[in-house]
Amino acid sequence: MKPPKFDYFAPDSIESALTLIAEHGDDARYLAGGQSLVPMMNFRVAAPSALIDLNGIATLRGIKVDKNSRLHIGAMTRTREIEMDSTIASANPLLHAAAPHIAHIQIRNRGTIGGSLAHADPAAEMPGIVLACNAEINSIGPAGPRSIAAGDFFEGIYSTALQDGEMITEIVFPPWPAARCWAFQEISRREGDFAMIGIAAWFDLNETGEISAASLTAIGAGDTPLRLPAAEEILSGQPPGDVLFAEAAQAAVNELDPGSDLHASAEYRREVGGVLVERALKTALQREAPGYTA
Amino acid sequence: MTEQHHLTLTVNGRAHSCDVEPRMTLADCLRERLDLTGTHLGCEHGVCGACTIIVDGAAVRSCLMFAVQAEGAEITTVEGLADGETLSVLQQAFHDNFALQCGFCTPGFLTTAETILAENPSPTRAEVQSAISGNICRCTGYVPIIDAILEAAERRRAGKK
């Protein structure tokens, strides 16, 4: 189908984008990669009166690591750039590994990290990764700039803490210890489809070989990406190993409460969620072993 | 404004200009304003890949871009791949491998594969499979398409253009 009528503006600065969105009221929307918004407009599920195109705002793009080793990614940075970027490969290998799971090359060539977070699909990879990494989402809106913790950002299906007219400007990831063990695993019907369920995992080991910090996040398992605190708790303070990982997987199955849809039943998602937790933890540990590549 | 925007862009090496409403997709602009109907529209929501074109070197869905967003862009569509009557190496490989039947999906596969081969001249079979995962073909069963792309890569490496 064809999208409904709208007014189109292509500002070249954040300031003029904010002015435009304020002028055009509640029905105006930001346009990023358009890979979620335009399909919804073509279906007429969304009918914004005006689109404020962010593609011409150079300051919203870019990848850099600051002096405190935090990774900054501009909201308009494309998924494909994240997938191909060598800085990200070392500054956040989990994010780097998850990016190719997002849709197809043609979609990743346009879609942006900011757009994916603002869209907040419960099965999307980027929201899961920012939650897994305790990243911060920087934004600016009518009330000025602020920084939102990933844990406070996702409120429901397609629903976030962003207020009317508020724009994501940048995502900031905490430093990534070089020795961190990590893995990303997902199951989808076909390559590029949304995950039926996916798991992002990382843990750090202390000098005596126990897990000093652990993060387990599920996507496609609820209304938002979800941390799995009971499973994380089992890992914490223990030496890693198959028995521990199996226990954590069981805890994950117990705390997962996914829904059913045409892609998968709730039962299937819980079962596979446990399998992926175990796989992810094992893969993460292997990565720590000397000589591991890929 | 919902009023017309004046647009200038380069398609297959030729400069074009036209007036478009913001809601006109780039696919519709190519097909209806510039008469370049080689770009096909299947689903109009990003899933089938038939509308794939190359914008500033990158394969994108032309059903998910508005024409107004292509101001100043350099675009290649399937019409721009052959040199007059001479098929490109990739097109010839599609022909030789029976990589098309009805042909509806072919423009999207060709434009996608052009960008893959430009980026990676020696892809593995698995890499080709992954790279065309965003294109649907209801006829061929994909195997001949993968064969064609791999053969094109080989011929291009052997020096044919």
Ligand SMILES: Cc1cc2nc3c(=O)[nH]c(=O)nc-3n(C[C@H](O)[C@H](O)[C@H](O)COP(=O)(O)OP(=O)(O)OC[C@H]3O[C@@H](n4cnc5c(N)ncnc54)[C@H](O)[C@@H]3O)c2cc1C
């Ligand atoms: C066929 C297909 C398959 C897909 N598969 C996957 C998949 O497997 N996994 C996945 O995660 N995604 C998938 N997607 C979605 C894709 O990743 C989108 O790119 C992404 O969800 C939205 O990013 P965008 O930049 O395209 O945003 P847009 O579509 O432009 O915008 C989405 C929403 O976010 C708002 N917005 C955009 N940028 C900002 C900003 N900076 N500040 C505030 N609000 C903003 C817009 O107003 C809009 O409401 C798929 C899409 C398609 C078409």
Ligand code: FES
């Ligand atoms: S018509 Fe654009 S992807 Fe199907």
Ligand code: FES
């Ligand atoms: S050749 Fe018919 S859809 Fe591909």
